[in-house]
Amino acid sequence: MMHRSIRRALLASTTAVAALTPAIAAVPAQAAQPGRATLDGSTPAWAQPARDQGAADASQPTEIKVYLPLRDEATAIQMVRDVSDPKSANYGKYLSPDDFRSRFAPTTADVQAVSQFLTDSGLQVGSVPSNNHSITATGTLQQVETAFGVDVHKYAFRGKILNAPTGALSVPAALAGKVLAVSGVDQSGALTKPANAGSRAADSAYKTAAPDAPAAAAPKPAASLKAKSTTGAPPPDAFVNAPPCSVYFGEKIATDLPKAYGTYQPYAPCGYTPAQFQGAYGTTQAIQHQLDGRGITVAITDAYAAPTIEADANQYAQAHGQTPFAKGQFKQVLPKKGYRYGYDDATNGDLCGEQGWYGEETLDVEAVHAMAPGANVVYVAGRSCDDADLDGAINKVVNRKLATVVTNSWGSIGEDEPADYLRAYEQTFIQADLEGIGLFFSSGDDGDDSTVTDDGAPAADFPSTDPFVTAVGGTALQVGKTNNYLGEVGWASGTSSLGPKGRAWQPPAPGDWLYGAGGGVSSLFDQPYYQQGVVPASIANGHRATPDIAMDADPQTGMLVGETQTFPDGTAKYSEYRIGGTSLASPLYAGIEAISDQVYGRSHGFANPAIYALYGSNALRDIVPPKKPSAVVRVNYNNSVDATDGTTPVLRSLDDEAQSIHTAPGWDTITGVGTPNGLAYLTNLG
Numbered sequence: 001m002m003h004r005s006i007r008r009a010l011l012a013s014t015t016a017v018a019a020l021t022p023a024i025a026a027v028p029a030q031a032a033q034p035g036r037a038t039l040d041g042s043t044p045a046w047a048q049p050a051r052d053q054g055a056a057d058a059s060q061p062t063e064i065k066v067y068l069p070l071r072d073e074a075t076a077i078q079m080v081r082d083v084s085d086p087k088s089a090n091y092g093k094y095l096s097p098d099d100f101r102s103r104f105a106p107t108t109a110d111v112q113a114v115s116q117f118l119t120d121s122g123l124q125v126g127s128v129p130s131n132n133h134s135i136t137a138t139g140t141l142q143q144v145e146t147a148f149g150v151d152v153h154k155y156a157f158r159g160k161i162l163n164a165p166t167g168a169l170s171v172p173a174a175l176a177g178k179v180l181a182v183s184g185v186d187q188s189g190a191l192t193k194p195a196n197a198g199s200r201a202a203d204s205a206y207k208t209a210a211p212d213a214p215a216a217a218a219p220k221p222a223a224s225l226k227a228k229s230t231t232g233a234p235p236p237d238a239f240v241n242a243p244p245c246s247v248y249f250g251e252k253i254a255t256d257l258p259k260a261y262g263t264y265q266p267y268a269p270c271g272y273t274p275a276q277f278q279g280a281y282g283t284t285q286a287i288q289h290q291l292d293g294r295g296i297t298v299a300i301t302d303a304y305a306a307p308t309i310e311a312d313a314n315q316y317a318q319a320h321g322q323t324p325f326a327k328g329q330f331k332q333v334l335p336k337k338g339y340r341y342g343y344d345d346a347t348n349g350d351l352c353g354e355q356g357w358y359g360e361e362t363l364d365v366e367a368v369h370a371m372a373p374g375a376n377v378v379y380v381a382g383r384s385c386d387d388a389d390l391d392g393a394i395n396k397v398v399n400r401k402l403a404t405v406v407t408n409s410w411g412s413i414g415e416d417e418p419a420d421y422l423r424a425y426e427q428t429f430i431q432a433d434l435e436g437i438g439l440f441f442s443s444g445d446d447g448d449d450s451t452v453t454d455d456g457a458p459a460a461d462f463p464s465t466d467p468f469v470t471a472v473g474g475t476a477l478q479v480g481k482t483n484n485y486l487g488e489v490g491w492a493s494g495t496s497s498l499g500p501k502g503r504a505w506q507p508p509a510p511g512d513w514l515y516g517a518g519g520g521v522s523s524l525f526d527q528p529y530y531q532q533g534v535v536p537a538s539i540a541n542g543h544r545a546t547p548d549i550a551m552d553a554d555p556q557t558g559m560l561v562g563e564t565q566t567f568p569d570g571t572a573k574y575s576e577y578r579i580g581g582t583s584l585a586s587p588l589y590a591g592i593e594a595i596s597d598q599v600y601g602r603s604h605g606f607a608n609p610a611i612y613a614l615y616g617s618n619a620l621r622d623i624v625p626p627k628k629p630s631a632v633v634r635v636n637y638n639n640s641v642d643a644t645d646g647t648t649p650v651l652r653s654l655d656d657e658a659q660s661i662h663t664a665p666g667w668d669t670i671t672g673v674g675t676p677n678g679l680a681y682l683t684n685l686g
Helices: 073-084 097-104 108-120 141-148 200-205 274-280 285-289 309-319 352-373 387-401 417-434 582-600 608-613 678-682
Strands: 007-011 020-024 036-039 054-056 061-067 132-138 154-158 158-165 170-172 181-183 297-303 330-333 374-384 404-406 438-442 471-480 487-490 492-496 511-517 521-528 541-545 551-552 559-566 572-579 630-637 647-654
Touching: 007 073, 007 297, 020 559, 036 404, 061 141, 061 387, 073 097, 073 608, 097 387, 097 417, 108 132, 132 141, 132 387, 141 154, 141 158, 141 170, 158 387, 181 387, 181 417, 274 285, 274 352, 274 471, 274 487, 285 582, 285 678, 297 387, 297 582, 309 330, 309 352, 309 559, 309 572, 352 374, 352 559, 352 582, 374 387, 387 404, 404 582, 417 438, 438 582, 551 582, 582 678
Parallel strands: 007 521, 297 374, 297 404, 330 374, 404 438, 438 471, 471 551
Antiparallel strands: 007 020, 036 170, 054 154, 061 132, 061 181, 154 158, 471 487, 492 511, 492 647, 521 541, 559 572, 630 647
């Protein structure tokens, strides 16, 4: 897939002084209008003539965000390595937010110059964060088109109708070098999704709609429940686990169903609980000695906010032997301006699938608390799934230093958003790294993406592909009767159904590939120095590869979570169900990171150099292909909530090797360097 403007912000380095060095890819420059400077990389790759549905409504209200570049970015990038590499004399010598702003933030003069341009264009200038990262402005779409010298059309893509410019944006020549990117002119953010899976509906979601399918109309809110939600959406439709399922891996064997791989397979776990995760990942002893993340704050970013989250998390904790959040231990930071692109957005439709983000927040909060029950948790909500809003949530954490560990369980399919957006995100990532804030991103749930990209080519998902963040991949975790670790394999699921008369699984195991942990090689970013000598050159070919590390993600071995859901009779009530995805892996790892920070008495910040330094040691479990293939049997209610309409069993094969990414001895494209090995990991992370 072609990218018009590619910035490779990467660690390049064959010498001892090598550092994160930006490199601009050689791409054809577009001809600028007289007196204008073109913003290369401002048009999404999906905005192709064949998908053009005509001009967008020029009168529609539009909010944009204009991003400004860092000052002396090359020095900032060099400093990231200095403060993050355990071998550096400056390791751990982080900057304060004030120090960062004084050295690297865009100048007030540049903010004023760009703001004046926006005002002169008839736009209403709004908020600017104290690090001068961006300027928000509002107006009509026509005013935006005029300001940036473009026409905006509607395009049909992945089942949605989305706005995008027909050509590259431009600004007055006097602003050349002062504007990095502009979001809001296109709607690429609507393609960002939570990286969770597990319910029957979520399984179905992986059967992607035709690329040019018409956009679905926004659903109408349920009047009886709408008032209970701060964002307009009632709790999501209910999903309930169907029996039989196993309390621990292998407890119940499906002897009443056909064999697979020559033997009867176990029923899938009902969903692992906090004690099971702590036992399997070797943190039980540490937590019993109050090494539980206390004194550390973990931030979570997602879109929107579940209105029942704290009550749900506390009820879940009490039900599973954990202490609920103490007063002040959990808080939400919500946007003052309200939400957009949500459930009741009559103008745009529900572009972001708002209700799905409620389950994402629930999983993230309960998973962090499960692994680090003493840590403070702050949830920072984005106004929508748009890039401007999700980057804004991360920037809020970083600029205010609300936490030192941040888990982000969302991402795009591949790297095909406008390249200048990626640069805007990266400015925030660099600031986080310099302040000692670790950013952890789910690697995605579509394997190598070949089943969901337009051309069927493998891809790795941004933001996890950025070399300044940690990409968390996924496994299928096997927990024994005493919460002991039985093993892990890479998460890559094949699915089979019962054939005629229920005599055999069809297709035979491993069946059809369904979903799995994301991974692969970036098309944008060069190989960072910390991966050299670890990631096989035959895989990386000089590029950033993902993931970096992994934890449990397979929905068949997922986490039991508790959430208020809407049942078919219209009632909203707390219930529990199993869910997975690398959305689970990232917050689980954030909990491990919080405990390690407590053990060391300081933040590990950008952890990749320290993680890769452990490669080959007993601090990591190397996840390799299983000696023999295996599967689990999962049972679903046909109506998602009860047995009224019957149940359907499915066979889910573990570590299906159908795609281009595989587990292997050493680093691999599903689990990275492996999974953390309990106390050895906690006490050796640099």
